[in-house]
Amino acid sequence: MKASTAELTKAGLNLIGQALSIYDADLRLAVSNRMFRDMFALPEWMVRPGAPFADGIRYLVERGEYGPVADVDAAVAERVAQARAFEPHYLERTRPDGTVVSVEGSPLPGGGWVTVYTDITAIKAQERLLRARSEVLSGELLARAEELAGANRKLAAATARAEEARREATEMAARIRMTTEMLPAHIARVGPDRRYTYSNRRLGAVMPGTPADIVGLPMDEVLAPIWPAVAPNIEAALAGEERVFEVTHDPSGRRVRVSFTPERGEGAGVYALSMDVTEEAQARAAVAQAAGRQVAAQLTSGMAHDIGNLLTVILGLSERMGGMDLPAGAREAADAIKLAATRGGALLDRISGLSGPRDLTPRAVDLRALLAEVAALAGPSLPSGVRLRTRVHGLDEPVLLDPDALRDALLNLVLNARDAVGAEGRIAVVARPVRDTWVELDVTDTGSGFSEAALERGAEPFFTEKGEDGTGLGLSMVYDVVKLAGGRMHLANGPQGARVTLRLPLRQPPPGLAPTLVLVIEDARHIREAVRDRLVTAGHAVLEAGGVAEARGMLDIPGIGLVLSDIMLRTAESGLDLAREAEAAGLPVALMTSLPPDAPLWREAAARWPVIRKPFSVEKLAAVLR
Incomplete structure (x- = not known):
């Protein structure tokens, strides 16, 4: 098995006849060789990587390595200060045991320094001998000079090896620092x-x-x-x-x-x-909220189904009216009908959510348009003396949110603010980004503000201070929506009234559903036509079928990009039967229904295919398919 580079480097440093140590910018030992320990008789803890320079200096001072010292703390502090302002140097020092050591230090580019220690006792002895006996020992002088020259050559070779080791250590330290600076932590x-x-x-x-x-x-x-x-x-x-x-x-x-x-x-x-861990925390909060929601009531599946079908027809007809040449008043009425039907579908989702888990359906949302819709829906219910203002700072591009849930949550907050303001006052809804992490929405008013009890318990279901006029579900519904999205809700009192802050994860939407040929299966003609009109308006081509048998004959038509079928059909075979055949033919499948999510057919379908609740927009369909 080949030795690692670090092991080879360490073995090479241990073969050098000089002592070597490298300290990093934090004054901690990074590298040393065996000669460093042996030359100064150091304990094991002083030569371990990470050993503090200050602790080592204190040990040497207390041992007498630098001679008698009156104030140990001052001596240690002085040498640590010199190390922090390290400069290249060379010096020779006589140790307490009489040996003479040369010390050569050089700083490293990334901080820290490398020091090489050489035992020059023999060289110093030769110099003294030459000075004492120069007149009578000329012959011996020449011999000693030759020995000294040889020693110098060895010293030069050792110095070269030490310089190479220092260069490699410097490169290694630079690589380690570069690696740590690239980590996302x-x-x-x-x-x-x-x-x-x-x-x-x-x-x-x-x-x-x-x-x-x-x-x-x-x-x-x-x-x-x-x-x-x-x-x-x-x-x-x-x-x-x-x-x-x-x-x-x-x-x-x-x-x-x-x-x-x-x-x-x-x-x-x-x-x-x-x-x-922001995204992880957001996902964790969403999962915890979904898992913590409990059944509050059971609704009749047939009633929810019929209401959903009626809203689908209303939404389709309002869109058809929107494409007509209508006078201004009629066009505003058509837009209001569309908004009301859309909100009715969202409310139906909320009601069905009481009897089972509810998933948000995020899609691309223009926040300016969404806040304008909130203002249009809330406007007729506001007293003439109450002014509602909406504003969006930044957020020029669409963001990924569930517009139905958010619209309903904001409308709840605006209506709560209306009750707090009374006959005259101001309500503001402001959206802004918080760096690249959150979409923050502030709903403020000039009313009397929250009571202490409301600040503490406002998000609890059925908590209300309106007496018989309140249900206590408004703020709890808002809290539920925000937590399901992985966000946060904060209640506070501002300078003039109450303030509710919603923070939702800031996400960019993926590309929308590209235009394709859609096979729509719906046994109710008026509902089928409403779905067809919405798809055609969005640029899709549409084939229609009133049942499974009729649709089965169309599955082999080239170019079908999506099979969209109602789950419940007034035939012996359901939309699930057709979905299985379409899937076997290699066609993408989505199912639509007005059933609540706790219905057995919904659960059976959702385990295998995307399911969308009627009424729906093309954007919502695209979001479900994604």
């Missing part, structure tokens, strides 16, 4: 004084806005926004306890996981690893 070391002694300069990538060069700075200054959460954990780590915790960096909205690993021994510090 922040790696650091904190000393017992709670100051950074090492950093891979990636803190700003994990917590935007923090400085890159933090070596020498105290932790409480660098991590001021999250210090209250960090402080007890770093204290526990310095006491020898490993800690892993998560904290939210409020200035950037990032969720950060921090791991503290304590060192062992005198002067031990703590190694810190920080990672951005």
Whole structure:
């Protein structure tokens, strides 16, 4: 088995007749050879990688390596200060045992230094002998001069080897630093004084806005926004306890996981690893909320089915009216009908969600258009003295959200604000990005604000302060929607009234559904026509069938890009039977229904194919297929 480069390097350094040590920029031992330990009779802990320079100097001073010292602490502090401001040097020093050592030090490009120690006792003895006996020992002088020349040649060769080792060590240190700086995490070391002694300069990538060069700075200054959460954990780590915790960096909205690993021994510090886990936390919150929702009521599947079909017809007819040449008043009425039918479908989803789990259907959303719809729906219910303002800062491109759920949540908040404002006041809905992590929506009003009980319990189901006029489901519904999306809701009182802040994950939508040939199977003609009109408006070509038998004869038509069938058909065979045949023929399949998600047919279909609830938009269909 071949030896590693590190093993070969270590073996080569041990063959050098000189002592060699390399300390990094944090004043910790990086590399040394056997001669370094033997020349100075050092204990094992002083030659381990990571040994602190200050601890080694203190050991040598107390042992008398530098002669009598009156103030050990001052001597150690002086040498540590010299090491931090390291400069190239050469000196010769006589040790307590009489040996003479030459010391040659050079700084490294990335911080730290390399030092080579050479035993020159024999050379110094020869020099003294030459001076004492130069008159009578001319012959011996020549011999000693030859020996000295030979020794010098050996020294030059050893110096060359040491220089090569120093160069390789420098390159190795540079590679290690480059590797750590490429990691998508922040790696650091904190000393017992709670100051950074090492950093891979990636803190700003994990917590935007923090400085890159933090070596020498105290932790409480660098991590001021999250210090209250960090402080007890770093204290526990310095006491020898490993800690892993998560904290939210409020200035950037990032969720950060921090791991503290304590060192062992005198002067031990703590190694810190920080990672951005925002997306993981968002997904975790969404899963937890979905798992925690419980059944609140059971609805009649037939009623939900009929209402869904009626809304599909209303939505289709309103879109057909929108394409006609209508007077301004009639066009506004058609748009209002469309918005109301769309909201009716969303409300139907909410009601059916009480009897089973509900999945959000995110798709590309223009927030300016969405807030305009909220204003249009809420406008007729606002008193004449109440002004509603909507504004979007940034977010010029579409974002990936569930528009039906978000529209309903915002409408709930606006209507709650209306009740708080009374006959006169202002309501504002403002959307903005928080870096590249969140979409933040603020709903504020000039009412009386939240009570202490509402601030504490406002998101609880059935909590209300409106008496018999309130159901207590408005804010809890908003909270449910936000948590299902992996976001957060915060209730507060502003300078003039209440403030509800929603933070939803900021995502870019994938490409939409490309125009294709769609085979639509629906036994109710008016519903089939409404679905056809919506698909054609979006640029798709459509084939229609009223049942399974009719559709079966069309499956071999070239170019079909999607088979879209209702689940319940007034025939012996259902949409599931046709879906199996279409899938066997290699055709993409999606199913539509007005059944609630807890219906057995819905569950059977959703286990195998995309299922969309009627009424739906083409954008929602595209989102389900994605």
